[in-house]
Amino acid sequence: MEADFWQDKWVNNLIGFHQTDYHPWLDLIAKHKNNAHLFVPLCGKSLDMWPLAQRYDKLAAAELSEIACVDFFKEAKLQPQVDSKGLYNRYSLQRSPFDISIWQGDYFGLTNQQLAIGQQVDIFDRAAMIALPALMRDDYVSQLKTLFKHATLFLLTLEFDQQELSGPPFSIDETVIEQSFSFADSIELLATSELSDKIFAQRKLKVSHLVESLYLIKW
Numbered sequence: 032m033e034a035d036f037w038q039d040k041w042v043n044n045l046i047g048f049h050q051t052d053y054h055p056w057l058d059l060i061a062k063h064k065n066n067a068h069l070f071v072p073l074c075g076k077s078l079d080m081w082p083l084a085q086r087y088d089k090l091a092a093a094e095l096s097e098i099a100c101v102d103f104f105k106e107a108k109l110q111p112q113v114d115s116k117g118l119y120n121r122y123s124l125q126r127s128p129f130d131i132s133i134w135q136g137d138y139f140g141l142t143n144q145q146l147a148i149g150q151q152v153d154i155f156d157r158a159a160m161i162a163l164p165a166l167m168r169d170d171y172v173s174q175l176k177t178l179f180k181h182a183t184l185f186l187l188t189l190e191f192d193q194q195e196l197s198g199p200p201f202s203i204d205e206t207v208i209e210q211s212f213s214f215a216d217s218i219e220l221l222a223t224s225e226l227s228d229k230i231f232a233q234r235k236l237k238v239s240h241l242v243e244s245l246y247l248i249k250w
């Protein structure tokens with residue numbers, strides 16, 4: 032998906048992927064927390080970042096849309112500091128218990144040095160990898176690997192018959208996970224749930240079955 036596709040979604044408020052409540056597996060994720068700092072790629076204005084930021088010393092995130100970054104803080108009635116950093120705007124809030132920096136711009140161009148959260152982090156992926164078509168997946172994963180030498184990735188996936196729906200979202204099954212993360216030290220399925228109502232965030236998907244899973248991937 033190109034940048035214009037996502038900018039249009041935000042400008043026209045077509046953000047059915049945005050979940051209006053916290054993800055029910057955040058407590059399970061907390062039990063497997065492995066590092067002090069968290070990275071959230073393609074973060075949108077995910078509410079999950081608030082409880083997650085309370086559990087980590089620092090949270091850094093990446094998001095293309097200015098609207099998402101502005102609304103994330105506005106809806107929480109908090110005022111971020113906004114700095115221009117080359118091709119990016121950095122929205123940051125350092126107020127206990129939060130240390131949040133959202134880098135507004137292209138995830139694929141970010142460097143570890145910019146993020147300043149170290150080489151060993153936890154990563155929370157909700158609706159990031161599944162937002163990307165198969166052709167962009169390898170670049171997405173290889174950028175994660177370039178950004179962080181060691182990581183514990185919490186990856187939420189959806190599985191369905193892709194013939195029934197043109198993405199996003201894109202279905203990701205165990206085989207894709209194993210291929211994409213063949214370099215990882217371990218891959219563990221932490222949870223899986225059949226979404227019988229076929230509801231993903233604010234969308235009802237026209238598919239005959241829908242399964243959400245949470246993988247724990249370490250490298």
Ligand SMILES: C[S@@+](CC[C@H](N)C(=O)[O-])C[C@H]1O[C@@H](n2cnc3c(N)ncnc32)[C@H](O)[C@@H]1O
Nearest residue numbers: 037048049073074075094095137138157158162
């Ligand atoms: C499906 S949404 C998921 C947002 C969020 N993770 C959530 O759960 O609500 C995908 C997000 O990725 C952002 N995005 C897409 N391509 C990007 C890129 N190259 N760099 C940064 N953000 C990107 C979009 O603007 C959009 O907000």
